[in-house]
Amino acid sequence: MKVTVCRKEHFNAAHRLHNAGWSDEKNQTVFGKCNNPNFHGHNYELIVKVSGHPDPETGYVMDMKILSNVISENVLDRFDHKNLNLDTDEFKDLMPTAENIAVVIWNILREKISKQLELKVILYETERNFVEYPAD
Amino acid sequence: MKVTVCRKEHFNAAHRLHNAGWSDEKNQTVFGKCNNPNFHGHNYELIVKVSGHPDPETGYVMDMKILSNVISENVLDRFDHKNLNLDTDEFKDLMPTAENIAVVIWNILREKISKQLELKVILYETERNFVEYPAD
Amino acid sequence: MKVTVCRKEHFNAAHRLHNAGWSDEKNQTVFGKCNNPNFHGHNYELIVKVSGHPDPETGYVMDMKILSNVISENVLDRFDHKNLNLDTDEFKDLMPTAENIAVVIWNILREKISKQLELKVILYETERNFVEYPAD
Amino acid sequence: MKVTVCRKEHFNAAHRLHNAGWSDEKNQTVFGKCNNPNFHGHNYELIVKVSGHPDPETGYVMDMKILSNVISENVLDRFDHKNLNLDTDEFKDLMPTAENIAVVIWNILREKISKQLELKVILYETERNFVEYPAD
Amino acid sequence: MKVTVCRKEHFNAAHRLHNAGWSDEKNQTVFGKCNNPNFHGHNYELIVKVSGHPDPETGYVMDMKILSNVISENVLDRFDHKNLNLDTDEFKDLMPTAENIAVVIWNILREKISKQLELKVILYETERNFVEYPAD
């Protein structure tokens, strides 16, 4: 049976939910306060889960220090203290909802973590709102 | 792949565990302090998880404000600050254990949330005791 | 300078806020859902703080295992899984608000802990509502 | 002896630390990532503490529902989902550090809460960075 | 559909990561600070999840008091306040990584809990590093 190792990191970012193909009125109706033109922000808590078989010599599925470094270099350096709409390529044309941010992070990390390991991402936008990708 | 969005809410309620078909002695043996005839209570923390594909126009699987409202109107208004045994129809003849409360909440919400979305409920009775329905 | 040692415990209880000298209407106006005649309940998180000089031989201000036992025997055994209004002497004629529960617990513990040690109580009624006694 | 009642609320906002009287280079040196011109953001957790004597008729120092409403109307409605630098009068010419935000919130609430009650504000900018005003 | 009941417990222990088949230099390179010859330690938070059908008479999948006792007698009494490398049989020849500790605990509990119930273990080594066994 496989074991899952999980590492929690965080980053802070600003964002705005706005669909450029819609009227201002429709944006306001659908996104409410999240549509504020001057942005708002969050402390994002990110949990990355990696599943596989522990190495008999180390007892590790994946060294969590290495996992932490992979997340820092590929996710935190890219998004921490950034405006997701203005400062990143990923959300130039993609709505920076928690759902989409989680998918983007999963796609970034999938390239950096051994294909023999399964990958899952949990992203807390607030303590009461969070998403998981992929769904169980 | 699907994304899961999760919303955390809470309610406070009183309850008592008592099987009317048993002797007082057996109730006391099985349920211990939870059998106190004058009730005790909990702060219930409820996490509702909804899984599906994000809408390309909004980036939402389901708008968490709407999900929050659905939970408030259908679960919190019904159970918050209530005595589960005396003030609700659902637990007139059903033991209000965390297991059964979670199943009842899932059944209530299943009627209110699009059938294209999968649904799961997690209910914390205390910080150390919690249940999930359905099991993975 | 003195050191403060703090011990966190918890208990679950039912209660109702109701002033018998008032009309039902006034009780409902002032206490709202907390006035429900069939009670509701909470997971109370209790932090007891004791301040003094560490003993040079043990390094302890007060052994936290002993502090934990004092709280269990004098507070938890009395209030855990109880209906504060119906099952206790302390709240027969005293409103079981978080404020009054904290004062009652402080008075109980003050008798059981060395007078050379200062005492403070913090009581969480919910994660978002809590009280401290005495105030700083 | 007085009792303190505490209410926890939260809001999300964007901000930027930038001293207009300094060069860009000095701003970057002092504020680092917090100087990002396109802003970043936080989930601010706010604890408001009010100290006084419980009313004998209600057992309340101050009804926490009323306290919650005062905070919502005067603080959350003003700052939630806002850009503190661009969308508020308070931080037009004042650095929106956690320290200054706490002082601003205290000054706003001091006008709205009875002068017979003492007031203190705790503001979490992240789980690891928080401020208290006034200091003990 | 099945329900999962979850019980959270904790224990404190010392450990060291060291592969006796490797040079000191390789151990230091791979395990870093975790290789300190005099040990370091953790507060381990353990969540045990048990899935099955609630008993119609009790409303319980498994009484959480009984589950708590099973964990205490079989896991906490064995590992709490122990040096995992020196004081236990399980880790005499097995690296006490979080992954391996979780597998060992699962194997211990699997013998003590009805085979009709599914079992899963989550182990927090720190707030930011945790493992799950078996993986979903």
Place this chain on the structure above:
Amino acid sequence: MKVTVCRKEHFNAAHRLHNAGWSDEKNQTVFGKCNNPNFHGHNYELIVKVSGHPDPETGYVMDMKILSNVISENVLDRFDHKNLNLDTDEFKDLMPTAENIAVVIWNILREKISKQLELKVILYETERNFVEYPAD
């Protein structure tokens, strides 16, 4: 009025409570499981509080990044992943109770932080046991 800024850090360490001037029996009676000769360990959560007047140019009482670095260099580098009894000078002849560890950390930091700023330390040994120095 002064503002307090607070920074939370953590370290993991092993320790043992043992008074060399006592018999083994008395050590066992007083310290119980904490007297285990092979040590046990904890995740220590450390909150450092610094009080003073915000600088008008930065809005900072003390830059929390600098405060974090001061704690890392002077406390974490010294105690993280160490055996407090064997690997440190501070606890060679001083019982490594939470009380004494907090006093030692306060004394270390007091030398490194401006005398115009007041200093307080909170140390969590477990989620349920913590100490504050100096007491309020």
